[in-house]
Amino acid sequence: xxxxxxxxxxxxxxxxxxxxxxxxxxxxxxxxxxxxxxxxxxxxxxxxxxxxxxxxxxxxxxxxxxxxxxxxxxxxxxxxxxxxxxxxxxxxxxxxxxxxxxxxxxxxxxxxxxxxxxxxxxxxxxxxxxxxxxxxxxxxxxxxxxxxxxxxxxxxxxxxxxxxxxxxxxxxxxxxxxxxxxxxxxxxxxxxxxxxxxxxxxxxxxxxxxxxxxxxxxxxxxxxxxxxxxxxxxxxxxxxxxxxxxxxxxxxxxxxxxxxxxxxxxxxxxxxxxxxxxxxxxxxxxxxxxxxxxxxxxxxxxxxxxxxxxxxxxxxxxxxxxxxxxxxxxxxxxxxxxxxxxxxxxxxxxxxxxxx
Amino acid sequence: xxxxxxxxxxxxxxxxxxxxxxxxxxxxxxxxxxxxxxxxxxxxxxxxxxxxxxxxxxxxxxxxxxxxxxxxxxxxxxxxxxxxxxxxxxxxxxxxxxxxxxxxxxxxxxxxxxxxxxxxxxxxxxxxxxxxxxxxxxxxxxxxxxxxxxxxxxxxxxxxxxxxxxxxxxxxxxxxxxxxxxxxxxxxxxxxxxxxxxxxxxxxxxxxxxxxxxxxxxxxxxxxxxxxxxxxxxxxxxxxxxxxxxxxxxxxxxxxxxxxxxxxxxxxxxxxxxxxxxxxxxxxxxxxxxxxxxxxxxxxxxxxxxxxxxxxxxxxxxxxxxxxxxxxxxxxxxxxxxxxxxxxxxxxxxxxxxxx
Numbered sequence: 001x002x003x004x005x006x007x008x009x010x011x012x013x014x015x016x017x018x019x020x021x022x023x024x025x026x027x028x029x030x031x032x033x034x035x036x037x038x039x040x041x042x043x044x045x046x047x048x049x050x051x052x053x054x055x056x057x058x059x060x061x062x063x064x065x066x067x068x069x070x071x072x073x074x075x076x077x078x079x080x081x082x083x084x085x086x087x088x089x090x091x092x093x094x095x096x097x098x099x100x101x102x103x104x105x106x107x108x109x110x111x112x113x114x115x116x117x118x119x120x121x122x123x124x125x126x127x128x129x130x131x132x133x134x135x136x137x138x139x140x141x142x143x144x145x146x147x148x149x150x151x152x153x154x155x156x157x158x159x160x161x162x163x164x165x166x167x168x169x170x171x172x173x174x175x176x177x178x179x180x181x182x183x184x185x186x187x188x189x190x191x192x193x194x195x196x197x198x199x200x201x202x203x204x205x206x207x208x209x210x211x212x213x214x215x216x217x218x219x220x221x222x223x224x225x226x227x228x229x230x231x232x233x234x235x236x237x238x239x240x241x242x243x244x245x246x247x248x249x250x251x252x253x254x255x256x257x258x259x260x261x262x263x264x265x266x267x268x269x270x271x272x273x274x275x276x277x278x279x280x281x282x283x284x285x286x287x288x289x290x291x292x293x294x295x296x297x298x299x300x301x302x303x304x305x306x307x308x309x310x311x312x313x314x315x316x317x318x319x320x321x322x323x324x325x326x327x328x329x330x331x332x333x334x335x336x337x338x339x340x341x342x343x344x345x346x347x348x349x350x351x352x353x354x355x356x
Numbered sequence: 357x358x359x360x361x362x363x364x365x366x367x368x369x370x371x372x373x374x375x376x377x378x379x380x381x382x383x384x385x386x387x388x389x390x391x392x393x394x395x396x397x398x399x400x401x402x403x404x405x406x407x408x409x410x411x412x413x414x415x416x417x418x419x420x421x422x423x424x425x426x427x428x429x430x431x432x433x434x435x436x437x438x439x440x441x442x443x444x445x446x447x448x449x450x451x452x453x454x455x456x457x458x459x460x461x462x463x464x465x466x467x468x469x470x471x472x473x474x475x476x477x478x479x480x481x482x483x484x485x486x487x488x489x490x491x492x493x494x495x496x497x498x499x500x501x502x503x504x505x506x507x508x509x510x511x512x513x514x515x516x517x518x519x520x521x522x523x524x525x526x527x528x529x530x531x532x533x534x535x536x537x538x539x540x541x542x543x544x545x546x547x548x549x550x551x552x553x554x555x556x557x558x559x560x561x562x563x564x565x566x567x568x569x570x571x572x573x574x575x576x577x578x579x580x581x582x583x584x585x586x587x588x589x590x591x592x593x594x595x596x597x598x599x600x601x602x603x604x605x606x607x608x609x610x611x612x613x614x615x616x617x618x619x620x621x622x623x624x625x626x627x628x629x630x631x632x633x634x635x636x637x638x639x640x641x642x643x644x645x646x647x648x649x650x651x652x653x654x655x656x657x658x659x660x661x662x663x664x665x666x667x668x669x670x671x672x673x674x675x676x677x678x679x680x681x682x683x684x685x686x687x688x689x690x691x692x693x694x695x696x697x698x699x700x701x702x703x704x705x706x707x708x709x710x711x712x
Contacts, residue, residue: 074587077535127589166539170588179433181452181685182600183522183659185576186563188686192579192597196559199552207542220541223548224592225585231430232526232580232629233483233600234685239582241548244538244589273588303539329537329590330544 002029004037006109010102010344011089011337017098018082018091024072024128027051031071034122037105043112044120047145051124052134054145055108057117064117066151066315067347068135068306069101070126077331090334095323099340100154103322106344107351114351119148126306129170129273135306139313150286151310152347155303156323159339159346161291162301163318165308166217167277169245169256170224172270173198180235188235192228195239198267199223202243210248213280215300217248221260242272246304249277278308284316293350294320303328358385360393362465366458366700367445367693373454374438374447380428380484383407387427390478393461399468400476403501407480408490410501411464413473420473422507422671423703424491424662425457426482433687446690451679455696456510459678462700463707470707475504482662485526485629491662495669506642507666508703511659512679515695517647518657519674521664522573523633525601525612526580528626529554536591544591548584551595554623555579558599566604569636571656573604577616598628602660605633634664640672649706650676659684 002020004013022030031051038046044055051071073093082091089099104120111118123134130136139146155162175195180188207219221243228239247256253276261269281287282298291298301307301319310317322339358376360369378386387407394402400411407427429449438447445455460476467474479490486492495502511518531551536544563575577599584595603612609632617625637643638654647654657663657675666673678695 074590127587129588168539168589179686181659181681182576182578182580183524183602184574184682185578185602186574187682190558190578192582193555193559195582196552196555199549199555202546203549203552218540218542220538222538222541222546222591223584224538224588224590226548226551226595227583227585228579229581229583229598231483231685232485232598233524234430234580235578236580242585242588246539246541303537325537326540326543329587330535 002033004033004105006037006105010106010340013105014089014094014099014102014340015082015084017101018094021076021080022072023075024125027071027124031124034071038108041109044108049138049141050134052138053122054138055120057114059113059117061115061117064119064148066119066121066146066148067104067107067154068121068123068151069097069104069154070123071101072125072127074127074329079331079333087337088334089337090332092333094335095156095333096328097154097156097321097323099323099335100321103340103344103347104154107347111348111351115353116351130275135309139309146313148315150290151315151317152320153305153307153317154321155305155319156321156325156328157301157319158324159322159342160296161294161298161318161320163215163282163298164249164278164280165301165303165305166249167247167251167253167256168275168304169253169260169271170273171243171260172272173241173243173264173267174270175239175267177235177237179230179237182233182235185235190235191237191239195228195241198241198264201263208248210250212248212250213282215280217300218302219248220246247277249279252276275304276308277304278311281311281316286316287318290318294346358389360389360461362393362461366462366696369461370445370450370455370458370696371438371440373457374449377432377436378428379431380481383427383480387480390427394464397465400464405494405497406490408494409478410494411476413470415469415473417471417473420475420504422475422477422502422504423460423463423510424477424479424507425453425460425510426479427457428481428483430483430685435687435689443693444690445693446688448689450691451512451689452684453510453512453677453679455679455691456677459696459700459703460510463703467704467707471709472707486631491665495665502669504671506646507671507673508676509661509663509673510677511661511675512677512681512684513657513675514680515678515698516652517650517654517674517676519571519638519654520605520634520636521657521659521661522602522604523607523609523612524631524660525603525609525616525627526629527599527616528628529597529599529620529623530626531595531623533591533593535586535593538589538591541591546591547593547595551584551597554597554620557619564604566606568604568606569638571636573656574658575604576602603633605635608632631660632664633660634667637667637672642672643674646674650702
């Protein structure tokens with residue numbers, strides 16, 4: 001079993017986390033390592049649900065805050081093991097979001113008497129269909145574990161505060177036809193050719209970019225899968241295009257669905273995954289206080305993040321973590337060492353002073 | 357093991373063949389049954405190669421003719437077992453081409469002293485990539501087994517003579533892009549969206565319909581497979597469209613390749629399967645004699661058939677078999693019982709008289 005040494009520095013700890021492969025649905029090994037490391041800390045009460053670990057202080061502070069990070073990554077893409085070069089750590093998950101996980105682990109081990117009570121969450125299956133999401137499962141099975149006054153989600157945000165998040169809607173557009181021998185194709189109807197119109201509607205798309213609370217969001221409409229075909233000499237009778245619509249948080253999930261339904265009509269669509277966005281909410285006191293404490297400019301969050309889930313649970317939340325989200329999910333994923341260290345230092349300061 | 361009773365009538369025999377499932381690459385059971393039935397006939401010498409069976413008379417006749425049929429079918433499509441209703445036999449392979457196989461088996465059992473020496477060929481893997489084709493493999497391993505003056509390929513042709521055949525070219529058109537998180541899709545390049553242009557070139561296509569030896573051919577250009585996608589939240593960096601081009605026999609394989617290369621430029625194409633067509637060749641004496649003996653109007657063959665392979669081996673050949681090729685590879689595949697019986701009767705007459 002892999003073990004994690006919390007006495008090492010935060011960058012080495014990030015490397016160790018990156019080198020434990022943890023593609024979604026295969027988080028057993030990394031969850032075991034994180035759980036064992038936290039169990040060794042006497043000031044924390046540790047609970048495990050599936051491959052999700054929750055550790056809490058109970059110091060009777062006036063305020064409780066959550067620090068949360070997911071443990072899974074997208075599929076390996078020739079980017080393991082990790083590689084440290086010129087102050088940059090390369091490797092799958094270095095940016096999204098094991099740098100953030102390492103920061104939480106270091107704070108867990110070293111800030112034994114935080115001025116705010118802490119709930120630390122390391123969860124599984126954030127990168128795949130929402131029904132597997134570890135945070136969602138804990139919110140359903142043990143909602144009390146997630147009660148808090150404020151949450152910091154360590155999603156990569158260039159070590160700055162990113163507020164709100166865009167919603168995500170995933171759906172299938174299915175075209176149908178009629179099979180025939182491809183040598184007499186005029187006797188059938190080609191469903192893949194029928195998908196030409198679906199792809200044309202995707203390529204014709206111009207993204208909406210609304211400004212909300214002074215932050216400019218940026219939508220996207222993308223085919224993420226396409227499949228069709230029966231045999232090499234058969235005109236195919238079905239083709240399925242899976243589309244992911246990322247929409248700004250001024251649209252509800254229902255409005256987003258209505259918009260794509262109209263855009264792809266008369267093609268039928270089948271929703272496979274839906275999660276609403278979250279408005280920036282910078283007017284809430286807890287968010288304002290955190291922004292003041294860590295400093296820097298506030299930016300919009302483009303990706304859907306579990307900030308939306310915390311918002312729905314009534315817990316004000318922001319994204320704040322090391323790493324440029326532009327490199328998340330890319331072959332050359334990486335994170336600047338300085339950003340990991342900066343996040344650790346600023347959060348340490350916030351947890352060590354200014355509380356009541 | 358399934359057994360075949362060659363004393364039964366040709367329609368019942370067709371049903372038995374249909375009910376032995378034999379999707380390409382799974383022809384073991386049907387080949388065993390055919391081999392055992394032929395081995396029981398003392399006037400035939402039987403040879404097996406893989407799941408291909410060749411049975412020959414050796415009567416010292418002045419002329420040797422081949423009767424050939426393939427044993428495999430396209431994938432099951434809710435159309436097994438067979439069903440006989442109002443003079444029509446329904447079921448996978450009833451048309452393409454177990455009716456023809458049954459005719460050959462009946463003639464094998466009942467025409468013990470044909471006026472032309474017979475070579476009967478039952479072969480595997482006609483419906484899939486050419487490298488698996490049983491007739492091809494025997495032509496390579498035992499070319500002498502296929503020496504003959506004329507060949508009748510029992511492909512469905514409405515119990516009439518269909519001359520020549522169209523060529524087939526199968527190739528992949530690959531579009532590439534750059535992965536990115538789908539929430540920041542403008543940082544990547546979507547390869548599935550790139551395939552929109554490929555599909556547009558397919559839907560814009562108008563088939564060529566040249567007239568050759570008085571027969572009108574009809575080309576076709578169809579996507580038979582499409583696939584792409586990495587994960588539900590990743591802009592995909594590759595999409596592959598597999599296309600099947602069916603072309604009239606006035607084009608060579610090289611000319612067909614040059615045409616599709618130009619049509620899809622600048623997209624790269626990768627050929628996965630290529631088989632040239634065959635000109636009708638109705639001017640050859642053996643073809644002329646056969647047409648005169650079985651009667652009826654001669655039509656063009658749209659599908660690629662192994663007539664082209666016989667032509668390349670120097671054996672004049674035509675398609676002649678029961679079944680409407682429009683129903684080949686369709687869920688409601690079927691054959692008129694009368695056509696099976698007519699093919700049996702006319703071939704029996706041709707083999708029983710008129711020889712030297």
